[in-house]
Amino acid sequence: MMVQGGGRPLTGWGRYPVVVARHRRSEDLEAVTRGATLSRGLGRSYGDASLPGSSDGMVAVTTAADRLRWFDAERGVVRAEAGVSLATLNRLFWHRGWSVPSSPGTQQVTLGGMVAADVHGKSHHTEGCFGEHVRALRMRVADERILEVSEENEPDLFRATLGGMGLTGHLLEVEFHLRPAPSGWVLAESQGYGDLESTVDALRSAGPEWPHTLAWLDLLARGRAFGRGVVERGRRAEPGEAPARPPAPRFPPPIPFSLPLISGTTMRLANIARYWSRRRHRRGIVHPDAFFYPLDVVGWVNRLYPRAGFTQYQAVLPTGAGVEGCRELLDIMVRRGAVPLLCVLKDFGGEGKGMLSFPKAGLSIAVDLPITERTQGAVDAMNDFVAGAGGRVYLAKDTLTRAEHFRAMEPRLPAWEAVRRQWDPETRIRSALSVRLFGDAT
Amino acid sequence: MKVLLVGATRGMGRSLARLMAERGDRLFLLGRDPDSLEATAADLIARGAPSPVGTALCDLEQSSGFESALDAAWLALEGVDVVVVTAGLFGTQEALEADAEFRQKVLAVDFANTIELCEQVRPRMLADEGGTLCVFSSVAGDRARKKVVLYGAAKAGLSRYLEGLDLTCREDGLRTVLIKPGFVRTDMTAELDEPPFAAGPDEAARAALRAIDRGTPVAYVPPVWGLVMLIIRWLPTWVLRRTNF
CATH class of the missing domain: 3.30.465.10 (Uridine Diphospho-n-acetylenolpyruvylglucosamine Reductase; domain 3)
Structure with a gap:
């Protein structure tokens, strides 16, 4: 069993914040979780969800327990x-x-x-x-x-x-x-739209026809082009239209060390290239990894992000807020000096049965933001707006939301807290996220 | 391919068995814990191994049990193409120096009993017109180092034996594949500080499977450890005397 006695620096996917934490990993999950204060998997939550709430906490890393x-x-x-x-x-x-x-x-x-x-x-x-x-x-x-x-x-x-x-x-x-x-392969279509309204319309109207849809927005474009985007839609290919052999698994080469190439400037160029290359309607059979996991083309893509770390702001706005709500949220972000590197839109179906699950009917907006001295202010301002509009943020991505904002967004929180209290009255299991948002002691 | 695995419930053996399961090899498992054997067999079947994946108890501490365990495997698979031995014991130098009972156990398991198991596999495979015997030794057997004096000695002896077995028996169809893993992140090494070039068990297993398929007599896994050990083997003795790795 790996026991890091003095602790080692541990972060989420956004590499911010950094917490010195004791953690251990074993194939024996029953043994490794005994007495542990939090479980952690591959550490893909962006912020502090997989970090321990206190320095004497023990994190159980589950990745070796994979039978x-x-x-x-x-x-x-x-x-x-x-x-x-x-x-x-x-x-x-x-x-x-x-x-x-x-x-x-x-x-x-x-x-x-x-x-x-x-x-x-x-x-x-x-x-x-x-x-x-x-x-x-x-x-x-x-x-x-x-x-x-x-x-x-x-x-x-x-x-x-x-x-x-x-x-x-x-x-x-x-x-x-x-x-x-029906097959491992995916039949995918993509098409560009010149402004935010037409991108959102196209995303919504693709829903009834296509099981997988998503829109990507260029927020680094200025003026009328702000919010232009590409809508991607896909479905599993039928055996007749796809190659007979199953798609070969890909083993992406990892980025071996920190190489902070991603910045406002390089992403502006990347967004322009992406928009112009996908503007025209394209349709074809693609590898499922390319369709579902475009960011997995290299391992540890987070090492390309700025050294100070990054976060992702993902919020859902209820259907009533419309495109106007989305535009206003994006305006607040840019006005407050956040640099939106990458933005993804998704129209959600209804709320699920998870008591704290993020999605509900409406439009989800996810934006990668580098951590700068202005990011906290931008997140606060966006959260004011989202709470007022009846939306909420996604905890798996969140790093900077304040407790009062989350409580205002989440009328379901007291009911969830009651269940948690019933099973864990002393909040033995806690994370840096639960300290930040739910008032757990450190 | 019909494969008998000794030690597939954990670590690199588990990873290697899974690669074989995914390509549809017929598997039989030997191990010392019945629950782990059963859970591992279920995992391998869910990953694509032809059902059933047979199991039998076998403890490398008890060489008296080897014959019946091997009998069970040969019977169930109707002959065996490949035997893989990943089982072994590890102890830190401090732990081995401090505890005579533990020391004798590690030396017996990693050296004498592993060799005894191979000696019982040898005539069976030669009678079956050959096959592949793949045994996991360690880079610790390549050169004496302060941190692995006792463990390294056992593995050095095991490596020499396997080299010799290959010299003797390859002509008759028994191919010996000696695997020398570098630092691999498993439960066995969990308490050690991680050196550079540490690898996951899946990566090590992929390299080991390539060696088994090709019949490579000696393979470092992952291969970069061949280079690392080349340097360590050529280090002057005074360097090893003064450093502590």
Whole structure:
């Protein structure tokens, strides 16, 4: 078992904040979670969700605990340990005619992380969050008991754990449904639109026809072009239209060290290149990795970001807020001096069963922002607006939201806190995020 | 391919068994913990290994059990093409110096008993018109270093034996593949400080599988450790005397 006695610097994906933390990793998840104060998977949450709440806390790293318990090929159900990665699941099941539903934008996440953040993806308007496909969980709760949790057994704990950011207990095993996939390949279309309104319209109207949709916006363009974008839509290719062989797994070369090439200037050029290369309508069969996980083309892409770190601001605005709401939010961001490197829009379907799950019907806006002295002010101003508009932010991405803002956005919080208190009255399991947002002691 | 794995419940053996499962090899597992064996077999089947993945108890501390365990494997697979031994024990130099019982156990498991297991595999494979015997030794056996005096000695002896076995038996069809892992992040090394060029078990297993398929007599995994050990083997003794790695 890896025990880092004095602790080592640990960060989330955005490399900010940095916390010196004790952590240990083992194939034996029951052993490694015993007495631990938080579980951590592949560390893809951007901010402080996977960092311990206090310096004497012990983080259990789950990535070595990655056994599949069983696979039922009749019903398409898998049960696996929480440390298995989505990349592994994709490699194992795509060529057997199954896919993991509600895949997020990276496959370098663990099953436990997918449950804790109740992840969503390009398919949210058709498939909902990952939690909708979860049948049961095996958990170690704060008093060290190990429980089987589902809609039938401790349903409150089950729903509080979907999207509960790992704060209701340690996830040991996850049982979930796969979805039949006619082939591993994807039929994808993309098309550019010259302004924000037409991009949002195109995204919304693609929903009923296409199971996977997403829009990418160029926020570094100035004037009328601000918010121009490319809408991407796709579906699993039918066997007749795709190559007969399954898509070969890709092993992306990792960026070996910090190489901060991403800045406002380089991203302005990249956004322009991307817009002009995708402006015209394109349609074709693409590798699923290229469609679902464009940022996984190299490993550790976060090493390209500025040294001071970055965050992602992702908020959902309810349908009523419309394109105007979206434009106003983006205006606030730019006015407050944030540099929006990369922006992604997604129209959500309804709210899921996770008590704290992020998505609800409306438009989701996700923007990568480098950490500068102005980022906190921009996030505060955006949060004022989002709270007033009836929206909320995504905790898996969040680094800088203040407790009062989150409480104002989240009328469901007291109910979730009540369940958490019932299972963990002393808040033994806590993270830097729960200290920041839920008032846990450090 | 029909493969018998000794030590596939954990670490690099687990990773290697999974690669074989994904390409559809028929597998049989030997190990000392029945629950782990069962969970590992289920994992391998879910990953694509043909069912059933048979298991039998076998503890490298007890050489008296080897014959019946090997019998069970040969019977279940109807002959074995590849035997992979990843099982072994590790102890830090301090722990081995401090505890005589533990020291004797590590030396017995990593040297005498692993060799005894190979000696029992040898006639079986030669009678079957050959096969591949792949055993995981360690880079610690390449050159004496202060941190791995005892463990390194056991692995050095094991490596020499395997080299010799390959000299003797390759002509008759028994290919010996000696794997020398560098620092690999597994539960076995979890308490050690991580040196440069540390690798994950999957990466090491991919390199080991290439060596098994090609019948490479000696393979460092990952391959960069071949270069690292070349340098360490050529270091003057006074350097090793003064440093502490």
